[in-house]
Amino acid sequence: MKVAVKKYLSLFLSMLQLSAFTFGGGYVIVTLMRSKFVNKLHWLTEDEMLDYTAIAQAAPGAVAVNASILVGNRLGGAAGVFVAVLGTVLPPFAILSVLSYGYAVVQNNQVVQWVLQGMQAGVAAVVADVTVSLVLPYLRDKKYRSLFVILLTFILVAFFEVNIVFVLLGAFVIALLLTAIRNKKDGRA
Amino acid sequence: MVYLELFLIFAQVGLFGFGGGYACIPLIQSKVVDQYHWLSMGEFGDLISISQMTPGPIVINTATFVGTRIGGPWGAVVATLGSVLPSIIIVSVIAYFYKKYKHTSFVNDTMVIIHPVVAGLIGSAAFSLLMLSVFGSSSILSLDFPDFIAMSLSAVGFIVLRKFKLSPITVMLLTGAAGLALYYVFSII
Numbered sequence: 382m383k384v385a386v387k388k389y390l391s392l393f394l395s396m397l398q399l400s401a402f403t404f405g406g407g408y409v410i411v412t413l414m415r416s417k418f419v420n421k422l423h424w425l426t427e428d429e430m431l432d433y434t435a436i437a438q439a440a441p442g443a444v445a446v447n448a449s450i451l452v453g454n455r456l457g458g459a460a461g462v463f464v465a466v467l468g469t470v471l472p473p474f475a476i477l478s479v480l481s482y483g484y485a486v487v488q489n490n491q492v493v494q495w496v497l498q499g500m501q502a503g504v505a506a507v508v509a510d511v512t513v514s515l516v517l518p519y520l521r522d523k524k525y526r527s528l529f530v531i532l533l534t535f536i537l538v539a540f541f542e543v544n545i546v547f548v549l550l551g552a553f554v555i556a557l558l559l560t561a562i563r564n565k566k567d568g569r570a
Numbered sequence: 571m572v573y574l575e576l577f578l579i580f581a582q583v584g585l586f587g588f589g590g591g592y593a594c595i596p597l598i599q600s601k602v603v604d605q606y607h608w609l610s611m612g613e614f615g616d617l618i619s620i621s622q623m624t625p626g627p628i629v630i631n632t633a634t635f636v637g638t639r640i641g642g643p644w645g646a647v648v649a650t651l652g653s654v655l656p657s658i659i660i661v662s663v664i665a666y667f668y669k670k671y672k673h674t675s676f677v678n679d680t681m682v683i684i685h686p687v688v689a690g691l692i693g694s695a696a697f698s699l700l701m702l703s704v705f706g707s708s709s710i711l712s713l714d715f716p717d718f719i720a721m722s723l724s725a726v727g728f729i730v731l732r733k734f735k736l737s738p739i740t741v742m743l744l745t746g747a748a749g750l751a752l753y754y755v756f757s758i759i
Contacts, residue, residue: 400625408692434691440664450661454669470630501699505703509696
């Protein structure tokens with residue numbers, strides 16, 4: 382009982398902390414969750430986190446909320462979902478509640494602007510670091526087909542600005558077909 | 571009944587907001603500005619710029635901001651709840667099926683094909699965050715003069731993350747503080 386309470390509290394506080402530092406969109410919280418839940422706490426495997434990233438991005442709604450639902454569900458069922466979503470929603474909820482009464486103070490504040498520009502540079506470094514960590518194993522194992530898929534996805538989204546949802550849904554369909562074809566072949570052999 | 575209206579409108583935004591973040595700004599605008607006149611276009615623009623400066627998903631930020639304006643603290647609670655409820659239901663259902671079939675070779679093989687796509691997506695997020703931080707725009711078509719302070723902060727942050735395995739949040743706090751110091755110094759010389 383006590384262990385369970387401690388786990389939920391830890392999940393709540395982790396999400397609270399990560400959400401408070403999620404500047405720059407859904408991928409940032411996904412990379413922060415990876416470093417917390419995969420590398421530090423070892424609650425999730427790398428593969429699970431990649432699965433969750435794909436699902437969170439393809440499902441409707443905010444990526445941060447979707448990812449916290451998946452992690453909460455995995456770690457503690459419905460109660461886990463509740464705790465994780467609450468932790469994710471509270472920081473922006475608290476900040477915007479205050480700012481809705483007057484935001485001019487923050488909006489044109491030079492100090493805030495400078496700190497944010499510095500943090501934005503840091504966020505870019507964080508996501509770049511995760512990218513390298515994800516790509517390295519494919520390079521090491523010389524998985525050229527996977528490397529080609531990585532490059533293709535990157536070019537489609539970064540240069541041709543193809544909608545991420547289409548990319549993911551397309552990838553799901555192709556992956557399902559490939560797996561089905563492979564299973565059929567194996568069945569005959 | 572303003573609470574019910576807030577709840578239903580933000581539930582719609584949560585339900586149809588695919589792709590996260592900026593992809594759902596037009597949808598939010600059409601509901602909140604054009605249809606219900608809860609915010610003027612100027613206020614909505616301010617809200618988007620505040621959302622870029624504060625952590626958390628744009629959907630949650632908007633729900634809290636508009637909810638507070640229209641219905642006080644309870645309006646904020648109701649609107650925010652509405653914006654996450656569709657995600658909670660849909661993603662919980664996906665999580666249920668994911669857990670049930672995760673260990674079948676079919677789902678497993680399919681997800682293995684998806685993983686490089688996710689790596690490519692995170693890579694493209696890193697790219698656009700870097701462009702945004704260094705050139706002030708995530709589009710390669712409209713580039714400003716490069717911001718050398720941001721560029722060096724990203725580079726140092728990246729090296730520190732890879733070499734010393736500092737936590738991402740520590741790095742963001744450090745680059746935020748360094749950003750404040752450096753931008754201040756360069757603004758007075």
